[in-house]
Amino acid sequence: MGLRSVGCDVLDVGMVPTPVLSFAVQHLHADGGVMVTGSHNPSGYNGFKTVLMGQTLYGEHVQNIYRRLRDQNFASGKVHGQLSQYGVLDAYVQRIVSDVRLAQPLHIGMDCGNGVTGIVAPELFRQLGCVVHGLYVEVDGRFPNHPADPTDEKNLQD
Numbered sequence: 001m002g003l004r005s006v007g008c009d010v011l012d013v014g015m016v017p018t019p020v021l022s023f024a025v026q027h028l029h030a031d032g033g034v035m036v037t038g039s040h041n042p043s044g045y046n047g048f049k050t051v052l053m054g055q056t057l058y059g060e061h062v063q064n065i066y067r068r069l070r071d072q073n074f075a076s077g078k079v080h081g082q083l084s085q086y087g088v089l090d091a092y093v094q095r096i097v098s099d100v101r102l103a104q105p106l107h108i109g110m111d112c113g114n115g116v117t118g119i120v121a122p123e124l125f126r127q128l129g130c131v132v133h134g135l136y137v138e139v140d141g142r143f144p145n146h147p148a149d150p151t152d153e154k155n156l157q158d
Helices: 018-027 060-070 089-099 121-127
Strands: 010-012 032-037 047-052 083-085 107-111 131-135
Touching: 018 032, 018 047, 018 089, 047 060, 089 121, 107 121, 121 131
Parallel strands: 010 083, 107 131
Antiparallel strands: 032 047
16 A cells, blocks of 8 residues: 555655655655665665654654554545655755865765765765766666675775
């Protein structure tokens, strides 16, 4: 059962990194946001990042949602919600660029690990005046070069 089928309006912001979801919720004056994410999981595994009324849901909150879905304990709308699409990447970049001033231009080596960060981070830092040397900036959910998990030092070698 989808969000629209229970009467919620959906604002689709497309494929974005997690910080952009938080920005989009505020920028679009939404009540919350949900994204499917692989996070630092191996290829083939994913999860949800959920923001509701400005708070990230985790732990027991997620378990409560699971129980309500399992038990079908939720309101159903008689009217389907609307679907609207919004591009927020440019607004995200402009918001940061309008607020950040670097003391000097930087040369940055950036390994995006074929994750979604590659669609925004290189351009964001270029607009901040940096020279970006990108590595694995093309989004590829198979992660052909190394997992996108920066907490494992093996993934930082390239």
